[in-house]
Amino acid sequence: MAVITSVALLITEQRGQQLDFLRATLSFFIEPLRHLVDLPTVLIEQTTESINSYVELKNENGRLRDEQLIHQTRLLKLEALEKENIRLRALLENSFKLGEQVLIAELLAINMAPYEHILVVNKGTRFGVHPQQPVLDANGVVGQVFRALPLSSEIMLITDPNHAIPVQVNRNGLLTIAVGSGQPNRLILPFLPSNADIHPGDLLITSGLGGTFPQGYPVAIVDEFTSQPNKAFASITATPTAKLDRNRELMIVWSNSAPVPLIAKPQAPETAVTEENAHQ
Amino acid sequence: MPINNYYGFGRIIFSLACAMCLRIAPWPYDLASFNPDWVLMVLIYWSITFPERVGIFHAWTFGLLTDVLTGRLLGQYALAYSLVIYICLKLHKRLRRFPLLQQELFIFCCLLLSQLLLFLIKNLQHPAQLHGTFWWPVITGTLCWPVVYTLLRFVRLSKPVK
Numbered sequence: 001m002a003v004i005t006s007v008a009l010l011i012t013e014q015r016g017q018q019l020d021f022l023r024a025t026l027s028f029f030i031e032p033l034r035h036l037v038d039l040p041t042v043l044i045e046q047t048t049e050s051i052n053s054y055v056e057l058k059n060e061n062g063r064l065r066d067e068q069l070i071h072q073t074r075l076l077k078l079e080a081l082e083k084e085n086i087r088l089r090a091l092l093e094n095s096f097k098l099g100e101q102v103l104i105a106e107l108l109a110i111n112m113a114p115y116e117h118i119l120v121v122n123k124g125t126r127f128g129v130h131p132q133q134p135v136l137d138a139n140g141v142v143g144q145v146f147r148a149l150p151l152s153s154e155i156m157l158i159t160d161p162n163h164a165i166p167v168q169v170n171r172n173g174l175l176t177i178a179v180g181s182g183q184p185n186r187l188i189l190p191f192l193p194s195n196a197d198i199h200p201g202d203l204l205i206t207s208g209l210g211g212t213f214p215q216g217y218p219v220a221i222v223d224e225f226t227s228q229p230n231k232a233f234a235s236i237t238a239t240p241t242a243k244l245d246r247n248r249e250l251m252i253v254w255s256n257s258a259p260v261p262l263i264a265k266p267q268a269p270e271t272a273v274t275e276e277n278a279h280q
Numbered sequence: 281m282p283i284n285n286y287y288g289f290g291r292i293i294f295s296l297a298c299a300m301c302l303r304i305a306p307w308p309y310d311l312a313s314f315n316p317d318w319v320l321m322v323l324i325y326w327s328i329t330f331p332e333r334v335g336i337f338h339a340w341t342f343g344l345l346t347d348v349l350t351g352r353l354l355g356q357y358a359l360a361y362s363l364v365i366y367i368c369l370k371l372h373k374r375l376r377r378f379p380l381l382q383q384e385l386f387i388f389c390c391l392l393l394s395q396l397l398l399f400l401i402k403n404l405q406h407p408a409q410l411h412g413t414f415w416w417p418v419i420t421g422t423l424c425w426p427v428v429y430t431l432l433r434f435v436r437l438s439k440p441v442k
Contacts, residue, residue, distance in 0.1 A: 003359060003363065005340070005355070005358075006340070006355040006356075006359035007355070007359065008355075009344075010354070010355040010356060010359070010401065019354055022354065023348055023354060026344060026345060026348040027348050029348075030300075030348050033300050033301055034304065034349075036301055037301050037306070041306070110304040110305070111304055111315070115313060115413060118351060146351075147351060154351050162406075184309060245309070
């Protein structure tokens with residue numbers, strides 16, 4: 001009896017999305033456990049914060065203020081550049097995507113399956129999160145939303161062996177695909193020939209092809225290029241720029257999927273706590 | 281051992297919840313692949329000691345919850361757990377009298393069976409290359425069995441279930 005039901009469940013879930021409701025319902029029982037497991041980490045963090053000495057905090061504050069100033073200045077320029085870019089693209093009759101909203105989600109310190117790189121964050125469909133949304137941190141692309149439950153969602157990292165992300169080399173616009181290696185902090189670029197124009201130290205950014213990831217975010221830095229004369233493709237590895245194993249705050253991004261030809265106001269999703277992101 | 285005792289049942293649920301917490305506890309990356317299947321071990325213990333109380337239905341339910349917990353295809357753990365618990369229920373009279381070493385051998389087989397089923401389902405889903413580390417939880421689970429056994433025995437006997 002149990003066997004038949006399980007097999008039926010397996011087949012239905014494999015076929016489609018009919019069981020999402022069941023999963024969502026069951027996840028309400030699971031949610032407290034997830035938060036319970038996360039509790040020690042939160043407590044430790046809070047205690048270290050409260051123990052931190054006055055001098056340390058003052059130093060940190062000063063440093064952050066300096067950083068803020070630098071970023072502000074850069075942003076001033078960025079805005080002008082963005083406008084110029086849009087104007088130029090309009091001249092070329094090219095469309096331009098703009099306006100991305102982000103939602104900050106906090107990581108739950110739990111481990112789903114050892115050989116998969118999947119994280120759980122504390123924002124779910126209640127905040128409007130949906131599958132296949134890109135997830136970023138302050139330094140680059142982290143991954144994409146893999147499954148959204150009501151109170152939490154699961155995020156597949158770009159280093160997961162089942163994940164691939166379309167990228168381009170920032171220096172010359174060479175397009176390729178970066179595949180997760182299964183090791184933390186390592187991506188593989190398996191589809192480039194040995195004579196490809198790519199060097200260690202090159203920055204890879206998202207190319208925007210495929211439609212999941214918005215264009216232009218840093219993904220990884222190439223660290224090794226080995227040409228294999230006896231094989232069709234070179235072996236290239238890269239290190240993600242995002243701090244995949246260290247960050248607790250992640251940003252879930254809504255990008256306007258409809259391209260806007262000229263300057264237009266970005267729409268905010270109603271449920272999300274939104275923030276303008278001026279990276280584009 | 282009379283059947284209707286809600287206090288004892290609460291204990292079973294509590295221990296299973298603990299096992300689920302352990303299942304998703306954040307181990308360091310290198311150790312994570314050694315994390316054994318705690319839920320199954322706790323289920324096996326209770327099904328051997330209270331076969332009237334913990335049956336296939338419980339195994340199936342907790343399997344389903346574990347599926348959601350670890351983000352698997354629904355029904356995967358449910359299938360594995362209910363099959364293993366079925367075997368345990370069939371053999372519980374013998375198993376209770378086994379010395380610990382023999383029990384460990386049996387647990388090893390159970391964990392291996394469950395892992396094999398998961399492996400099969402995963403392969404049907406999409407043939408993926410799996411690390412050799414996929415099989416480690418079976419061995420660590422077997423090594424952890426005496427701890428689980430003593431701990432749950434202590435839980436069971438701490439205040440005798442009438």
